[in-house]
Amino acid sequence: MHFPIKQSELMSDLAAKLRGLSELLCAQVEPADAPFVVNISNDIFADINPTRLLRITEGQVDYYLNGKLVMHFTEGDLLGLPRSLNLPQGQFSCKAPVTFVTYERDALVTAVNADLKSQRNWAYYLLCTLSIYEQAFTQELRSEFQPSAGFMHYRAGETIIQQGDAAHKVYTLLEGSADAVCDGIKVGEIHANEIFGALAVFTRQPRIASVIASSDCTVLAVRKEEFITLIEHQPQICLGLIEEMAAKINQLNTQLLQLKTSKTP
Structure with missing residues (x-):
């Protein structure tokens, strides 16, 4: 059996x-x-x-x-x-x-x-x-799991995630908007209801980019251990992350193509 x-x-x-x-x-x-x-x-x-x-x-x-x-x-x-x-x-x-x-x-x-x-x-x-x-x-059993989460508020221009820091939390942007910045260059945008900061948790690597509030923001932060447990209990969250990552990859590919096109004589 x-x-x-x-x-x-x-x-x-x-x-x-x-x-x-x-x-x-x-x-x-x-x-x-x-x-x-x-x-x-x-x-x-x-x-x-x-x-x-x-x-x-x-x-x-x-x-x-x-x-x-x-x-x-x-x-x-x-x-x-x-x-x-x-x-x-x-x-x-x-x-x-x-x-x-x-x-x-x-x-x-x-x-x-x-x-x-x-x-x-x-x-x-x-x-x-x-x-x-x-x-x-x-x-x-997929019982409801309620992680202990903290609500955080940021003003426009404040740093939510610092590039190079260890990844201890995963975030959800509840209100406002933010930019992903790598080595001083804007590489993406984060909008309301998007989860961010999960990649470094999964890879156990330092943060590869900073996230800076582009407007006043309200953020929900969950400790990485609780986020992993949440994924185990609600696998649909993982599917949502995959969809978001795919969208980000498409966005970066478009930006790269535009950059190459602009440099073509």
Whole structure:
């Protein structure tokens, strides 16, 4: 079992424990039928008895919930338990051949209740399953993140960012306008609602240009650590930054072309 999202070491450890526990549990039960192979299927359980469980012995199964890929199952994983208990379940599919061994639900339940050790392994299996889903949910969760931000005011002509300084904050221009100046030469303009100062945070380099208020400005400043966390929780901000950077590159290309044209005899 593994998730399409980046999987933590803890989640990988839990998945390995689940495979080991499913092997212990299934070793106590005789398979219901001979192993069988599913070549390609959009719904592996479509023709399977509702009380049958499937254990993968070779291949990979993709699990979809409401049309979204949420998990990959591999060798050793046990499938179909919620379905066998009439609980909601997504759709299992495969794009390449997968080999399964089938088990009857009631036979497995009888086996795990045969002695205290089996009951303990069964409880551990269920708790591990719950734990790995909790970890995945926490990792995927995009809760609202509110960084501690400071509002700053600058008069026209004041420096907001100084070229060569270390990058400790990322800024958003709320009101007013500002110029980006490199070695005394204006290289760009910053307008209301634009984020600036992020490049040096990402590259961990000193500021490559100064930002000077061209009118009275109100600026929102966020510490770089909180800005990175904000990006993790709200990836759409990163897309906005990419769009802004692309626009700046186009602007600089136009300026460079104009400069070359003006120097052409």
